[in-house]
Amino acid sequence: MKFNMFTKALAGGVALSAMLTGVALADPAVIYDLGGKFDKSFNEAAYNGAEAWKAETGGSFLDLELQNDAQREQALRRFAGQGANPIVMAGFSWTAALTAVATEFPDTNFVVIDTVVDAPNVQSIIFDEHTGSYLVGVLAALKSETGTVGFIGGMDVPLIHKFYCGYAQGAKAANPDIKLIENYTGTTPAAWNDPVTAGELAKAGVDAGADVIFAAAGGSGLGVLQAMKDAGKFSIGVDSNQNYLQPGSVLTSMVKRVDVAVKTALTEAADDATFKPGLTIMGLAEDGVGYAVDDNNEALLTPEMIAAAEDYKAKIIAGEIAVHDYTTDSTCPL
Amino acid sequence: MSARRPIPRWADVALLPAINLLLALIVSGLVVLFVGENPFHAIQVIIYGAFGYGEGVGYTLYYATNFIFTGLAVAVAAHAGLFNIGGDGQAYVAGLGAIVVALALDQTHWLIAMPLAVIAAGAVGGFWAFVPGWLQAKRGSHVVITTIMFNFIAAALMVYMVNRVLKPASTMAPESETIDVAGRVPQLRQFFSFFGYSPVNLSIVIAIAALIGVYILIWHTKFGYAMRVLGQNPTASRYAGISNSRMIMITMTISGALAGMVAINEVMGVQNRLVLDFVAGAGFVGIAVALMGRNHPIGIALAAVLFGALYQGGQELQFVIPGITREMIVVIQALVILFTGAMEGLFRPALERAFMLFSPEQKADAIAASTAKTES
Numbered sequence: 001m002k003f004n005m006f007t008k009a010l011a012g013g014v015a016l017s018a019m020l021t022g023v024a025l026a027d028p029a030v031i032y033d034l035g036g037k038f039d040k041s042f043n044e045a046a047y048n049g050a051e052a053w054k055a056e057t058g059g060s061f062l063d064l065e066l067q068n069d070a071q072r073e074q075a076l077r078r079f080a081g082q083g084a085n086p087i088v089m090a091g092f093s094w095t096a097a098l099t100a101v102a103t104e105f106p107d108t109n110f111v112v113i114d115t116v117v118d119a120p121n122v123q124s125i126i127f128d129e130h131t132g133s134y135l136v137g138v139l140a141a142l143k144s145e146t147g148t149v150g151f152i153g154g155m156d157v158p159l160i161h162k163f164y165c166g167y168a169q170g171a172k173a174a175n176p177d178i179k180l181i182e183n184y185t186g187t188t189p190a191a192w193n194d195p196v197t198a199g200e201l202a203k204a205g206v207d208a209g210a211d212v213i214f215a216a217a218g219g220s221g222l223g224v225l226q227a228m229k230d231a232g233k234f235s236i237g238v239d240s241n242q243n244y245l246q247p248g249s250v251l252t253s254m255v256k257r258v259d260v261a262v263k264t265a266l267t268e269a270a271d272d273a274t275f276k277p278g279l280t281i282m283g284l285a286e287d288g289v290g291y292a293v294d295d296n297n298e299a300l301l302t303p304e305m306i307a308a309a310e311d312y313k314a315k316i317i318a319g320e321i322a323v324h325d326y327t328t329d330s331t332c333p334l
Numbered sequence: 335m336s337a338r339r340p341i342p343r344w345a346d347v348a349l350l351p352a353i354n355l356l357l358a359l360i361v362s363g364l365v366v367l368f369v370g371e372n373p374f375h376a377i378q379v380i381i382y383g384a385f386g387y388g389e390g391v392g393y394t395l396y397y398a399t400n401f402i403f404t405g406l407a408v409a410v411a412a413h414a415g416l417f418n419i420g421g422d423g424q425a426y427v428a429g430l431g432a433i434v435v436a437l438a439l440d441q442t443h444w445l446i447a448m449p450l451a452v453i454a455a456g457a458v459g460g461f462w463a464f465v466p467g468w469l470q471a472k473r474g475s476h477v478v479i480t481t482i483m484f485n486f487i488a489a490a491l492m493v494y495m496v497n498r499v500l501k502p503a504s505t506m507a508p509e510s511e512t513i514d515v516a517g518r519v520p521q522l523r524q525f526f527s528f529f530g531y532s533p534v535n536l537s538i539v540i541a542i543a544a545l546i547g548v549y550i551l552i553w554h555t556k557f558g559y560a561m562r563v564l565g566q567n568p569t570a571s572r573y574a575g576i577s578n579s580r581m582i583m584i585t586m587t588i589s590g591a592l593a594g595m596v597a598i599n600e601v602m603g604v605q606n607r608l609v610l611d612f613v614a615g616a617g618f619v620g621i622a623v624a625l626m627g628r629n630h631p632i633g634i635a636l637a638a639v640l641f642g643a644l645y646q647g648g649q650e651l652q653f654v655i656p657g658i659t660r661e662m663i664v665v666i667q668a669l670v671i672l673f674t675g676a677m678e679g680l681f682r683p684a685l686e687r688a689f690m691l692f693s694p695e696q697k698a699d700a701i702a703a704s705t706a707k708t709e710s
């Protein structure tokens with residue numbers, strides 16, 4: 001009886017696999033990182049980009065959330081084997097898996113965000129988070145009345161140090177006497193989603209004299225924004241434009257246009273004629289990173305502050321100011 | 335009235351888990367139905383994904399390898415009356431031992447690197463469990479508290495080690511250097527193409543050896559006997575001249591070393607580098623595996639394969655039925671853990687009563703037993 005059920009299930013499975021391999025899906029695929037599709041931050045930006053592409057073109061896409069690291073290669077092979085093209089990956093942990101799989105599927109176009117994989121069919125998109133952070137650092141230093149600004153990172157990893165390092169350089173450039181307070185929410189991936197701890201760190205920062213705090217902490221950043229609002233001080237959002245979350249308190253947001261990158265990738269990489277394998281850098285010049293100004297924070301930024309930020313931006317683009325990138329040598333000279 | 339007799343052994347080891355599993359699947363089915371998908375189709379996909387084709391079987395066995403190690407770790411401690419819930423942390427720090435040896439010897443041969451890495455991972459994992467064991471034995475700090483606290487210490491330590499010590503400056507992701515091909519544990523697919531691209535590797539041989547080793551240790555050695563005496567009655571073991579504190583420390587070390595073997599599978603067999611959080615909760619699944627497997631190696635092997643199948647089948651489910659999200663799969667896995675692990679005794683009283691009803695012999699025994707009690 002039991003055996004009978006099992007064989008039936010097996011037979012059903014075989015039929016299923018025939019169905020799966022028989023139909024070649026030309027839909028593109030988006031694979032999120034372990035943070036999950038709706039993290040209100042990085043992965044969600046990728047999702048929003050894909051949704052924007054869908055709304056504009058009327059196409060459809062496949063997507064997948066991972067549960068653990070061992071599934072990376074499995075997911076790539078699965079989608080590539082189904083004929084999904086292009087396959088877009090969000091996250092810096094894809095390097096090893098993509099390096100292995102890209103050569104097995106030379107006809108599939110891969111796009112990876114936040115890391116670099118050197119293969120003829122891979123486009124690697126990197127954001128200049130340090131220059132964007134530099135500009136919000138300038139704004140923070142100009143806004144601060146106490147001469148102390150804070151930074152609260154999510155998980156203590158090099159990528160977040162890159163944010164901090166750019167931010168600190170910008171703040172120092174605008175005010176050489178500025179005092180900086182650097183904090184990280186935690187050391188495990190849970191630190192991306194711990195608004196309570198991050199909020200407590202923000203309160204401690206306020207007690208130590210900080211009146212502007214930059215939260216580069218994914219979902220934890222919401223706690224910082226709330227705490228600064230409660231204290232009547234200012235915060236800076238990250239990745240998406242978070243100005244609307246606490247209007248009047250969020251000074252600006254360091255936007256990283258992952259959504260634009262995904263949307264562009266889905267459009268361009270589908271066709272070999274427009275696909276751009278190799279390294280793509282999304283910096284200030286490409287509007288890949290920057291600071292957000294909208295109705296919610298216009299009143300907080302004086303024209304002088306905007307002018308100063310624009311001035312630094314032009315100088316960085318022109319190469320007159322070189323912002324140090326923490327991830328190149330794991331140090332932050334200030 | 336209190337003459338309820340224990341259910342027969344076959345019912346305890348086979349029927350009860352089967353009922354629990356069935357119930358878990360029914361409740362999961364209702365959840366699947368609730369999100370508007372066909373539960374029968376879903377279960378079919380899970381079974382096919384886990385056992386229907388070579389690569390799926392490979393993935394199932396790969397997950398099962400981890401769960402065997404962590405399940406055995408919990409079981410060994412449980413036989414001595416200790417509840418080691420720090421398998422996650424012990425496996426995590428063991429990665430340190432594995433990666434250091436593997437990177438140092440990856441220019442030689444895996445036959446040299448693997449045994450030494452097994453020793454190193456076992457030593458580091460064992461040490462991580464020895465400290466709570468020592469605290470329990472000498473200072474009376476309860477292992478349940480200390481082992482779970484050590485999970486957090488392990489997480490913090492590993493983030494520091496990976497980011498600041500092991501990570502090459504050129505890589506972005508928090509991970510160590512990659513182990514050279516010569517130092518990696520060979521994949522089973524190199525011998526049997528059946529397994530497709532799945533990451534099941536020779537670590538499974540260590541897992542099988544560990545299953546046999548634990549069986550011999552617990553039921554066929556003096557040490558195992560002392561362990562079980564301690565587990566069943568610490569006062570009696572003390573009276574019999576067994577040093578309880580020594581037993582606690584050694585048992586915890588063995589338990590930690592077993593959990594540490596996860597690092598061989600993950601670091602040397604699958605990822606070929608040390609990544610953050612590579613254990614991915616296997617230590618906690620091990621608790622459910624040991625509970626469901628009744629702390630017996632055969633039971634643990636079967637339960638580990640079941641949970642491996644759930645992990646791999648769950649992943650398959652996400653590919654085939656887009657309506658079922660990652661969170662849904664976690665819900666299904668959690669239901670199985672809940673019913674087979676945490677609430678495994680739910681149906682025991684009912685089963686005991688049912689067996690008494692249907693077995694006249696047992697009923698007569700029971701009546702005899704209860705009359706004997708009232709008379710005396």
